[in-house]
Amino acid sequence: MKRVIKSLLQYIPWLLLLLGIDLFAALLLWLADVQAFYALMIVIVLVTVLLFTLVCGVLIHLERKKEQAFLTFLHNPDEYHEELLLETVSVAQREYIRQLGKTLRDKQLAYTELQTQLSDYEEYVESWAHETKTPLSLLTLLLDNRRDELSPIVSFKLDYIRNRIQESVDQMLFYARVKSTRKDYLFEHICIRMCIEDVLDDYRPLLDEKQFQIQFRLSDDTVYTDRRGPYFLLGQIIGNSIKYCGEGPELCFSSFQRDGCYVLSIKDNGVGVRSCDLPYVFEKGFTGDSGEGRKKATGMGLYLAKEIAEGLNIILSANSEWGNGFEMQVAFPVVDENPY
Template sequence: MYLIRLLYKTFDSERKAITFYLINVAVLLLIFNLTVSEAVIAYPTLISLMILAVYLTIKAVSLHGFLNGLDSAKQSKGYEPAPETCKESHVFETIEEIHANYNNKIAAMNEKLAGRNSMFSSFIHNMKSSVAVIELACAHKSLGALEDIELENEKLKSNLEQALNILRLDDFSNDYVPERVDLHALVSTVINEKKRDFIYASVFPKLSGETAYIYTDKKWCAYILEQIIANAIKYSLPNKNVYMEILTGEKRTVLTIRDEGIGIEPGDIPRIFDLFFTGKNGRNHKAATGIGLFMVKHIAKQLGIEVSLASTVGSGTSVSLSFLSKL
């Protein structure tokens, strides 16, 4: 069956050459009969068919090697193509480029999937811990138990929101609505939503600056602010302040969020926006996941927000967000 398929593919690939050859032979035989008194057709026809058979045999052998090379190339590795023509060489080079491109895409997808699995594992672990605390609180009914339940419920909501935001990142363009946003009002809203966190940590928000309008997505921008302010509260010392200052320029508006916390080790700063990197402070803080600042950097890039960070151990950390102004 393979031989028949090979012959069929050979005839199919060489049909133009065969057609041209047969027409040429027919014309030569016609001229031969017109010029020679005795009609002798069998001998030249036989010679012509033999030449055609040799040509098709050579082409079939060449096609057989090319098809074997293609079959090996499907495996993407462990094959050594031996192209006989420049055209075949280009085909194999293109196949190698396609394989390399898809291998890179697959590696990137696997890395992304592994990171996502780790993130969701972290969320599930945190939510299981909250559920366990709620179960214990339910078994010991008291005013303090109700406060614990309320606190753990907030943690559950936060983890669920984080998980949903990660899922939304793949379709960011479908969930992005640029608009004119009052940055001062937006920061005030986020501060109000974090009011309980400020109170529990005995940290005080200080917002300064005039009304400033920026061009961004209100929901995603609020998410970025929530993550940065949450970190500022988390790593601040009691009875200290978190300063939020808005400076308006002609083209860019800069919001600086500065805490008076423990600061970040100089060696940790270059990796602070990496996924799952918690640094020395994160290892000492059980609630640290190494996800928040990664999300901030990723979303900020999508929104065209420039993010910079500076920190001094023992003095605090400052995060600046530079927005495109909208007058």
């Protein structure tokens, strides 16, 4: 009803003019013959109501036809739909419609080209990341098989380099996935404890070098999510714990239930984050002011972790006290396997 009223409002001056002409004709009839006017008064009123109803109906029909043609034109602004829209508008409006059509087609063409470039970029990044993993795998194999032939210092440096390259490759790959319009998630039940142990194995040389004490207070529960997401999240969190550890480093994994979610807590005793920086740890490019080590950070790890988590309906929250460690809580929604 509101749309009908809005459609008629633009024709108010013309409707008032029509009403004025009708009243003027009635006035002339009254001046010419009062008796004839009274005799025809009912007919005049009925004809006036009928006339206005007919005019309003035609106007509403034309406005709806114009609206439908305009919406179709916006959805597909080609020349065919532009001509259909031009048939429903006045001559004065046609030049504006032609300019609008040309602009929309130019924007659509530019958008299509941009989408093609973005798709090519995504494919290139994914191909590059997978190709880079081959020499990384060879380096890992070399370190595993020839570690006894290397000095501890050289072995540690190679492990550090390998992990930094691996982190950078993973970040680039996941950044491309986050910005991609295609979401290739594969949801399945995974055991969080096994996932943590797999990620810890990747960082084992660095953890051993720093003499980390690992504590588990986990249940053997499973969560329903995409496997790659938790692996990436855990890798970023554990990597940060190694980078910003202190004396006698510890890493504690615990779990509990809260508000219908399975919550995984990852807590270390490192340098932590200043209270003024804590609200911004998930911001893109934010590194904070928590020591010399953060000056070399990119600020992308936790940002990507947050983006991946949102895509998987996982909630990340950070807690820290400056100089007294950092805690990340990862809340997985519990999926009811038998909803009915």
